[in-house]
Amino acid sequence: NAGVTQTPKFQVLKTGQSMTLQCAQDMNHEYMSWYRQDPGMGLRLIHYSVGAGITDQGEVPNGYNVSRSTTEDFPLRLLSAAPSQTSVYFCATAATQGSYNEQFFGPGTRLTVL
């Protein structure tokens, strides 16, 4: 099992460009989420999904879109990249809805916006 995979590992964008960060899991987990990690701020929740077709906003959703058409995939879209979105992005999954569950993290995508 690959677990949680993220692509790409690194990306450099220019201001105003759009892109999609991919997240895939093969653990049949219902819950998937996206975090961004910035120095001194820990991880902040961007969006999450409790199952296919269901998404909701986290702490910092502005500038990002998500969709969940399948159990396996949860892409994160940056509509018009800004330097403030320079960060490391992590996708995480959990077996079921319910915040008592362990989350499994992907290896991260390091994004730089110039």
Place this chain on the structure above:
Amino acid sequence: AQSVTQLGSHVSVSEGALVLLRCNYSSSVPPYLFWYVQYPNQGLQLLLKYTTGATLVKGINGFEAEFKKSETSFHLTKPSAHMSDAAEYFCAVSDRRDKVIFGPGTSLSVIP
């Protein structure tokens, strides 16, 4: 709303010494509490968690944490530090629904 504070953004200990990483939380409901570890250039992985029951929780790699409701704390300890313990450690709290809030992290260095 939940929040987490971690005292000390960076902690250094000698190899073999006690590791103590502090975590305090605020929550309007009885919380679920977690400690995650992040090794360089990797994602986070769970060390231990408290949901209900025994307040002293044991995790992987010899770490443990104690939930103290009166102090709203969930400090992480390990009796004897190893070089391999050098990493970033994150405390997290949940609202017993869908969201987990992470603290800012503490970077642990282990000195030979």
